[in-house]
Amino acid sequence: MKTPAYAAPAAKAPLAPFTVERREPGAHEVLIDIKYCGVCHSDIHQARDEWGGSIFPMVPGHEIVGVVAKVGNAVSRWNAGDVVGVGCFVDSCRHCEACRAGEEQFCSEGMSVTYNGYERSGGKLDRSRPTYGGYSTRITVDENYVLRIPAGIPLDRAAPLLCAGITTYSPLRHFGVEAGDKIAVVGLGGLGHMAVKIAKAMGAHVTVLSHSESKRDDARRLGADDFLVTKDETVFTQHAGRFDFILDTISAQHDYNAYLGLLRRDGTMVLVGVPDPTPVHAFSLIGGRKRLAGSLIGGIRETQEMLDFCAAHGVASDIELIPIQQINQAYERMIKGDVRYRFVIDIASLGKAA
Numbered sequence: 498m499k500t501p502a503y504a505a506p507a508a509k510a511p512l513a514p515f516t517v518e519r520r521e522p523g524a525h526e527v528l529i530d531i532k533y534c535g536v537c538h539s540d541i542h543q544a545r546d547e548w549g550g551s552i553f554p555m556v557p558g559h560e561i562v563g564v565v566a567k568v569g570n571a572v573s574r575w576n577a578g579d580v581v582g583v584g585c586f587v588d589s590c591r592h593c594e595a596c597r598a599g600e601e602q603f604c605s606e607g608m609s610v611t612y613n614g615y616e617r618s619g620g621k622l623d624r625s626r627p628t629y630g631g632y633s634t635r636i637t638v639d640e641n642y643v644l645r646i647p648a649g650i651p652l653d654r655a656a657p658l659l660c661a662g663i664t665t666y667s668p669l670r671h672f673g674v675e676a677g678d679k680i681a682v683v684g685l686g687g688l689g690h691m692a693v694k695i696a697k698a699m700g701a702h703v704t705v706l707s708h709s710e711s712k713r714d715d716a717r718r719l720g721a722d723d724f725l726v727t728k729d730e731t732v733f734t735q736h737a738g739r740f741d742f743i744l745d746t747i748s749a750q751h752d753y754n755a756y757l758g759l760l761r762r763d764g765t766m767v768l769v770g771v772p773d774p775t776p777v778h779a780f781s782l783i784g785g786r787k788r789l790a791g792s793l794i795g796g797i798r799e800t801q802e803m804l805d806f807c808a809a810h811g812v813a814s815d816i817e818l819i820p821i822q823q824i825n826q827a828y829e830r831m832i833k834g835d836v837r838y839r840f841v842i843d844i845a846s847l848g849k850a851a
Contacts (some may be wrong), residue, residue: 501847502633503821504554508546511825517556517629520637522537524571529581534631535560535656535814536840537688538748541828543613552613558631558842559585559611560659562652572640580652582628582644582804583636584659585794586610587628588617598646599798601642632821634847644801647808654813657687657839658804660794661814665692666803668744668792669699676700680742682721683756685712688769690747690838693719695803696744699811704740706732706756715837717760719815733758738785746770757781757789767792814839820846 504515522528540557542548561583565575575581588609589596595603602608607622612630615622634693646655665688674680680701682692689705696703697720700802704723705716715723725732733755740759743766750772757766757777762785769792777789795803807813815838819827827840 498635500633500635502556502560502629503824503847504556504629504632504739505544505562506554508544508551508553512632512828513556515554515556517578517633519633519635522567522569522637523570523574526569526637527572527573527575527581527642527643528567528635528637529561529583529643530563530566530635531563531631531633532566533562533653533818534558534654534658534817534842534844536824536831536842537657537660538826538831539660541831544828552627555613556629556632557612558633559583560656560841561611561631561636562646562656562659563635563844566635568640574640575643580646582646582655582659583611583631583638583642584663584800586614587638587642590620591616592620601796601797602794623761627696631844632824632842634844642797644797644804647805649808649811650804650813653841653843654816655804656841657691657816659800661687661691661839662695662807662812663795663800663803664688664757664769664792665744665746666792666806667707667795668696668769669701669742670694670799670802671792672742672765672767672790674699674701674742677702678741679739681706681725681740681756681759682742683707683727683743683745684747684770685709685716685719685838686746686834687814687836687839690715691812692744693721693747694812695807697721698806698812701742706743706759730755738762740764743764743767744769748772750775751778753789754781757787760785760787762786764788765790814841816841817820818843820849822846822849
């Protein structure tokens, strides 16, 4: 099926109209009409080949919300008309230890990412079949890698939950954040604003650490209990040992050692941003038996758990809805931090003239 899309034709080239071929659903697949697709900062990194290895032409987008249009003849979990989502991956090997544990994002053979990756054939990555993402009007996905969007979450505001939501929910849940814990969120962007909302819904006492005083009011509006401006270096001595847990969402280079000093004994700091390498001194860890860890996204089971949690607690992303014709301008605004807090593409705009 010829499908309208927007693609990056080459590294650093502007995104432009493109057509992809989508297959009719196989026995265990569903065809989804895409309604909304969130814009992740990783879309920019990959479309501009900043991480290397990008596959062009590239149709980005891994925060997909839509409606099931058609199901394969052996599909048992979905029906036409179901409101569903697709996140950062569309398949995995299914037999490694990670996949069997429901942690498909750590598949030992490599997950099939939703775009800038490869489909699977006979269980193996097929390098003749690149994946194309959600900046398009439809997508065909195996039924086991589709998520149910619960009633109560506006569909446009649900889209960023498929990446930003699970990226922050997973470490908060995995490392056991509980009601009453004192946690800090470093950075208040697309990831950080979701971390504040989710941690607050878990009952934690949440402090935002930001370089920018201008974000204080927003942090409070989102639910933060406190706000510290890290441009003032005395903050790191005045609040040493204050937090049980720190979730670091920053992608710009910064000093991990300073933030580790804010942890109490046996505290944990988890990285979900991807900055340039930063040295960590052993004394920053051994002095208080502290942990520095990393987290990626979540598996299918945990992502569904996150969506249900967000619906139950009234959590959704703060977004700016745009037509796809504004995607290149949106990329430039994201680089400048000029979005509160996630762009979401109205895919209906793909059927309209530029």
